Amino acid sequence: MNTITMKITITIPIFILLLSAMNSSDFADQKSQGPIPVKIEKIEKGGSAEYRLLRDNKPYQIKGVGGKDHLDLLVKVGGNSIRTWGVNDLEPILDQAQKKGLTVCVGIWLGHERHGFNYNNADMVADQYQKACAAIRKYKDHPAVLLWGIGNEMEGNEKGDNAAIWSAINKIALAAKQIDPSHPTMTVIAEIGGDRVKNIHRLCPAIDIIGINSYGGVASIPQRYKKLGGSKPYIITEFGPPGIWESRKNDWGAYPELSSSKKAEYYRKGYIGAVQQSQGMCLGSYAFVWGHKQEATATWFGMLLPDGSRLAAVDALQKLWTEKTPVNLCPVIDSLTCKGEVKVKPETVLEIQLSCHDPENDPLQINWVLQADPNEHGSGGDNEPIPPIFPEAILQNINNSDHPQVKVRMPKGGGGYRLFVFVHDNHGGAAVANLPLYVDAPKITPKAKSVTFPFVIYDEADRKSPPYIPSGWMGNSQALKIDSASKVNPHSGQTCLQVTYSAPDQWAGVVWQSPANNWGNLPGGYDLSKAKKLSFFARGESGNEVVQFSFGIIGKDKKYPDSSSGKLDKLKLSKDWQKYTIDLSGKDLTRIQTGFVFSLAGQNQQKTVFYLDDIRYED
Numbered sequence: 001m002n003t004i005t006m007k008i009t010i011t012i013p014i015f016i017l018l019l020s021a022m023n024s025s026d027f028a029d030q031k032s033q034g035p036i037p038v039k040i041e042k043i044e045k046g047g048s049a050e051y052r053l054l055r056d057n058k059p060y061q062i063k064g065v066g067g068k069d070h071l072d073l074l075v076k077v078g079g080n081s082i083r084t085w086g087v088n089d090l091e092p093i094l095d096q097a098q099k100k101g102l103t104v105c106v107g108i109w110l111g112h113e114r115h116g117f118n119y120n121n122a123d124m125v126a127d128q129y130q131k132a133c134a135a136i137r138k139y140k141d142h143p144a145v146l147l148w149g150i151g152n153e154m155e156g157n158e159k160g161d162n163a164a165i166w167s168a169i170n171k172i173a174l175a176a177k178q179i180d181p182s183h184p185t186m187t188v189i190a191e192i193g194g195d196r197v198k199n200i201h202r203l204c205p206a207i208d209i210i211g212i213n214s215y216g217g218v219a220s221i222p223q224r225y226k227k228l229g230g231s232k233p234y235i236i237t238e239f240g241p242p243g244i245w246e247s248r249k250n251d252w253g254a255y256p257e258l259s260s261s262k263k264a265e266y267y268r269k270g271y272i273g274a275v276q277q278s279q280g281m282c283l284g285s286y287a288f289v290w291g292h293k294q295e296a297t298a299t300w301f302g303m304l305l306p307d308g309s310r311l312a313a314v315d316a317l318q319k320l321w322t323e324k325t326p327v328n329l330c331p332v333i334d335s336l337t338c339k340g341e342v343k344v345k346p347e348t349v350l351e352i353q354l355s356c357h358d359p360e361n362d363p364l365q366i367n368w369v370l371q372a373d374p375n376e377h378g379s380g381g382d383n384e385p386i387p388p389i390f391p392e393a394i395l396q397n398i399n400n401s402d403h404p405q406v407k408v409r410m411p412k413g414g415g416g417y418r419l420f421v422f423v424h425d426n427h428g429g430a431a432v433a434n435l436p437l438y439v440d441a442p443k444i445t446p447k448a449k450s451v452t453f454p455f456v457i458y459d460e461a462d463r464k465s466p467p468y469i470p471s472g473w474m475g476n477s478q479a480l481k482i483d484s485a486s487k488v489n490p491h492s493g494q495t496c497l498q499v500t501y502s503a504p505d506q507w508a509g510v511v512w513q514s515p516a517n518n519w520g521n522l523p524g525g526y527d528l529s530k531a532k533k534l535s536f537f538a539r540g541e542s543g544n545e546v547v548q549f550s551f552g553i554i555g556k557d558k559k560y561p562d563s564s565s566g567k568l569d570k571l572k573l574s575k576d577w578q579k580y581t582i583d584l585s586g587k588d589l590t591r592i593q594t595g596f597v598f599s600l601a602g603q604n605q606q607k608t609v610f611y612l613d614d615i616r617y618e619d
Helices: 071-076 090-100 122-139 163-179 196-203 218-227 260-276 312-322
Strands: 004-006 038-045 048-055 062-066 081-083 103-108 145-152 185-190 209-213 234-238 282-287 332-339 349-357 364-372 394-398 405-409 415-424 430-439 455-458 469-475 480-486 496-501 507-513 533-540 546-551 566-572 578-583 594-601 608-618
Touching: 048 282, 062 103, 062 234, 071 090, 081 282, 090 103, 090 122, 103 122, 122 145, 122 163, 122 480, 145 163, 145 209, 163 185, 163 196, 185 196, 185 234, 218 234, 218 260, 234 260, 260 282, 260 312, 260 332, 260 430, 332 415, 332 430, 349 364, 349 415, 349 430, 364 394, 364 405, 405 415, 455 594, 469 480, 469 594, 480 507, 533 546, 546 578, 566 578, 594 608
Parallel strands: 004 364, 062 081, 062 282, 081 103, 103 145, 145 185, 185 209, 209 234, 234 282
Antiparallel strands: 038 048, 332 349, 349 405, 364 415, 394 405, 415 430, 455 608, 469 507, 480 496, 496 608, 507 594, 533 578, 533 608, 546 566, 546 594
């Protein structure tokens, strides 16, 4: 019988994984030796073709994950490669991977039409092409580079029949082959429906490998891919449990989530079906996601918890990669149930029962967290806000080693909630499950997050993780381009924002949103109540450029409006940097979801260029 310790907490406890350091002497000197060549070998067998990847002329089966942290753990469990989605901060990622003996599938992010990118706009496509080529030139000689992943799901969620997209991808792939003949090219698609497979074969001859992101249907990829005429080798670039788009909602719109114990079986079956039984078409895979991510829920896709504890999916992959069962397995959650109804009135006390065990009878620590469930989610992996938690809801633990229980007082506010249970052993393993709950009452909008000042929207230091995302593109957005790291005479530091509008008429603009792509349908934003002014520096390329600046544009017709607004209308910019401020005195700043906005009209010239820097709220 297991020994179980009960503990109330509002955050996941921190367990530090003490891993022995890898001996990196074999890799320390390789960086100076240039690239390690990678190629695809085609083997004809009885009228059909099989493929394998060769790295330094040795067979290389990709045993990878999507993510860049906890690399010691990845090596320990038998992984050999990681995948990125872009080239931001790539140099240290490549260096760390090299030290651990890992390779990197370097992702080159390409624009998505739902984010405002227009593949029929020659300027936008040309700029994207130049940036992709620059990245390939910069990193091509690093020995950790395995291949180039050109774009991720940029074909959108429809049929994948926009020839302009495939043409742009092929042009980058062709350039990659000319710049760097040592590494193959790949483009990554969202599943294989519509015309994706056909169009890559038809319009992208310079693409060597098709990367496939697949979840609920990943095990059947070999059969479906062959039926669609697929003849190029493929890599499973994302796989895991079924996504919410493949799941059924309950009667109030929540998606029930599998426990981490049950998700492990999807990783196992998906790998066996799509990789091991591919009949020589699959070069390997990257499991999603090596880490944790707020997408659908706090735990839907994560293979690790925020403290680095591994979940059962890691054990499943370790056995597949190494053909050896881990010495100590993660705890197992058998069931999580509510005694009585899960749809209740405000402040109802619920009794929740957990059944769990540890394969080695290790002592277990159990933690409960009640979190709001917005039931409104982003698309395509976009950032989602972290819902609020309710530590006061956890009332009483019933310490029964066979059937642990907890009593939960539901909040006053109506809507959906999730009760998470986190089970840890003392060997770095964990399990997680959650139970959707519902309060039948009017919803109470959660408070926006408070901040400290100055609260930076953009500057040199905070460009990597800004609180607001410039995701709301408006008007004639295909004529608009933003370079977020322009080095053309910045106001401070080494970079600034450069905005180019290449149309003589119409108008365009960009909204900094929290979370990304939030037009008032999600709770987000920040409580800026103590701010006295919004300040920024701006200048025009030639002077006399007319631009409007504002904040707080989501009206009360939306579910989650901005609490206030302000603007500087039709500013005529100087050629020199000038500081501008919007006075915030007397304004209700308790929820600002659109933290900064600019818009401009065509100014009877082919191109209008202006610059921004040091955008911040000040107290």
